[in-house]
Each structure stands twice: as C-alpha cells, then as structure tokens.
Amino acid sequence: MAYKFVDNYREQGARKQLVRHLEKRGIDDKRVLNAIGKVPRHFFFDETFWNQAYRDIAFPIGDGQTISQPYTVAYQSQLLHINKGDKVLEIGTGSGYQTCILLELGANVFTIERQENLYQRTIQVLPYMGYKPNFFLGDGSKGIPAHAPYDKIIVTAGAPFVPEKMLKQLRLGGLMVIPVGDEQFQKMVTILRVGENDFERIELDTFRFVPLVGDQAW
Numbered sequence: 001m002a003y004k005f006v007d008n009y010r011e012q013g014a015r016k017q018l019v020r021h022l023e024k025r026g027i028d029d030k031r032v033l034n035a036i037g038k039v040p041r042h043f044f045f046d047e048t049f050w051n052q053a054y055r056d057i058a059f060p061i062g063d064g065q066t067i068s069q070p071y072t073v074a075y076q077s078q079l080l081h082i083n084k085g086d087k088v089l090e091i092g093t094g095s096g097y098q099t100c101i102l103l104e105l106g107a108n109v110f111t112i113e114r115q116e117n118l119y120q121r122t123i124q125v126l127p128y129m130g131y132k133p134n135f136f137l138g139d140g141s142k143g144i145p146a147h148a149p150y151d152k153i154i155v156t157a158g159a160p161f162v163p164e165k166m167l168k169q170l171r172l173g174g175l176m177v178i179p180v181g182d183e184q185f186q187k188m189v190t191i192l193r194v195g196e197n198d199f200e201r202i203e204l205d206t207f208r209f210v211p212l213v214g215d216q217a218w
C-alpha cells in the first residue's frame, strides 16, 4: 500500500500550536504534551484533510467512527499516569492515534478493535510509522483475558456501565479510565483496583464518545 507520510514545517508548526492550546486547556503532564508534539496526527487523515489534523476536534475516519479529539486523548492519557513498561489494554484502536501516544509514553500496548477494516488499516499503518503495539481484532468489551492482568486499561468508546469482566483484568493497584453514560454523553470515570474485590471510583468531566458495542456494552 502506498502511504504519503510527509511531516513538513507546516504540520510541525501546527502540532506545536496544538500542544500550546492543550496546555491552555489544562493539560499539564509534560510527557503527554511531548507525546502529542511527536505523533504526526495528519498521518491518520486523508491528505485532502491535513488542514484539519491539528484542530482540537474529533474527525470521521470512516465506518461511522472518529479519531478522538486531541484534548480527549490528552485527558485520558494524563489520567492513566503511564510508567515506562506499563502493560496497557486499549479498547477501541480506531485510527491508532491514541495507541501511538501510549507507545510514546513507554507503554507496552495491547489494543483491540471490533471493526475489521479499521483493524486492517492500523496493522499496516502503525508499524509503517514505527509503532508496534500488540493488535487484536474482536469484541474488547470483555477485555483480553488471555493477556491479563494489565497495569492500566483505557476504553476509548462510551460504555453504558463498567464491564465486570474488564475490571477483573486489572492487576491490584491497576487503573482503568472509561467513559460511562448514555448514548449521548458520558462521564469520564477512573477506577483504581485497591483489593481483590475493592475498587475506588471517581467521576470526572463529561465527554461525547461513539458507543462501545459488544457483549458487555451497548
């Protein structure tokens, strides 16, 4: 497949402006800001739309799905407090942009997507860009038990509730970030596993995600 990956001064400048914008919006984790500054978000867009790539908006990537808004990616990434080598489960690979940010933060990423055409695209594009997560195709609402436990779990689609099976795949001391709500709006929720059956849940700001669809979801 022929990809046109050019990262010239125009895109680099736009990326720096995006980082400054995110800082103004309250993202203060320097490692997250550095990662946003490094990953060429326009590579996830058709060239016709490169001028949209560094705006702080979600954007259609086909099949009714979106590449998440940069602020949302930064917000979830900041909440995860990734340490180098953390084993991270990501539900909803989508374009793979969030996956690249997690990899830039030093995570060992296990990412799952339910839509085959998105999966097929990311398994080609990400390695081509030099990013190498562990890719899976299937229903991530059940997590990926075969590779559990995980230090961190990030869900990038809106869930109606926190899937029980996924919670059990967090290691003790592990942290999950998941948007939970109705089909329109979701609260960002963090869940820390503090004991075998003990979890600390915190509800944060409101977001708008495409739905998490599956056995333990919509």
Ligand code: SAM
Pocket: 065, 066, 067, 068, 073, 091, 092, 093, 094, 095, 096, 097, 098, 099, 112, 113, 114, 115, 118, 138, 139, 140, 141, 156, 157, 209, 210, 211, 212, 213, 214, 215, 217
């Ligand atoms: N973080 C992604 C990015 O940066 O491009 C955006 C993800 S998009 C908002 C949500 C993704 O979750 C979609 O690609 C959708 O197909 C996927 N998804 C929804 N339900 C899923 C499930 N049960 N398992 C795996 N992926 C799922």
